[in-house]
Amino acid sequence: MASSGDSKTQVVTRLGMLGGAFDPPHRAHFALAQAAIDQLQLDQLRVIPTGQAWHKSRALTAAEHRVAMCELSFTGLDRAVIDRRETLRDGATYTFDSLLELRAEFPAAQLFLVLGEDQARAFTTWHRWEAIAELAIICVAARADESGATGGFSTQSAPTPPFKRLELPLLPVSATDIRQRVASHESVSPLVFDSVARYIEQHHLYLTP
Ligand code: ATP
Numbered sequence: 001m002a003s004s005g006d007s008k009t010q011v012v013t014r015l016g017m018l019g020g021a022f023d024p025p026h027r028a029h030f031a032l033a034q035a036a037i038d039q040l041q042l043d044q045l046r047v048i049p050t051g052q053a054w055h056k057s058r059a060l061t062a063a064e065h066r067v068a069m070c071e072l073s074f075t076g077l078d079r080a081v082i083d084r085r086e087t088l089r090d091g092a093t094y095t096f097d098s099l100l101e102l103r104a105e106f107p108a109a110q111l112f113l114v115l116g117e118d119q120a121r122a123f124t125t126w127h128r129w130e131a132i133a134e135l136a137i138i139c140v141a142a143r144a145d146e147s148g149a150t151g152g153f154s155t156q157s158a159p160t161p162p163f164k165r166l167e168l169p170l171l172p173v174s175a176t177d178i179r180q181r182v183a184s185h186e187s188v189s190p191l192v193f194d195s196v197a198r199y200i201e202q203h204h205l206y207l208t209p
Contacts, residue, residue, distance in 0.1 A: 012109050014043050014044075015044050015046065017048060017098060018046070018047050020048075021066070023061050024061075024205070025066075026175060026191050027190065028173040029074075030076075032116065033045055033114070036139060037077065043109075044081055045077070046102065049082075049084070051090075052091070052092060067082060094126075095113065096131055099132060112164075113132065113137070113139065114139050114141075115140050117143040120163065140165060144170055178206070
């Protein structure tokens with residue numbers, strides 16, 4: 001994982017953004033990040049934990065914990081940078097605002113927004129989605145819905161913005177499932193990295209569902 005110091009000096013022409021609650025970060029997040037870096041030939045991928053995301057009804061775990069677990073989880077990825085900007089904002093946080101800031105910070109870079117298919121299905125409900133599609137190429141990896149069904153989204157049937165497919169095997173992992181397992185005292189290995197499992201235990205996270 002690059003440090004924020006490295007990120008200032010590195011020449012960045014292809015910049016990805018992977019946003020999420022990361023409550024907690026899990027192996028599928030890592031696989032998605034790795035696929036994006038490799039397949040999109042990114043110079044850098046900004047992993048951006050949300051503040052209080054507008055579309056999550058549940059109160060999220062404190063940002064300091066989610067950021068710390070992201071630092072542990074993405075440590076094996078040289079080009080990933082954990083970016084706290086959304087956790088420092090007051091009120092609702094929007095992907096659009098982060099992309100706009102990245103555009104200003106890296107004016108010469110092509111931006112890529114990396115999403116799982118569940119998020120892509122809801123994309124046209126997002127705040128300023130059309131403007132997002134103008135700022136970044138939307139890159140989507142397959143993900144089953146809650147019932148285990150796949151599909152429901154295709155790059156052909158997608159609305160106007162250009163969507164690009166990321167090749168990723170279907171990974172039946174979700175943060176919801178991990179939180180439920182912790183609350184029922186079940187193992188979360190290998191769904192999260194060992195360092196994250198230890199962090200969850202040490203900080204008594206997710207003990208109530
Ligand atoms: P929760 O279960 O709490 O809703 P989550 O597992 O979906 O959480 P998020 O932090 O909301 O995790 O996801 C961040 C990004 O990673 C989203 O774009 C999401 O679609 C993607 N993602 C998460 N899990 C997977 C998976 N198993 N396969 C593909 N993409 C995934």
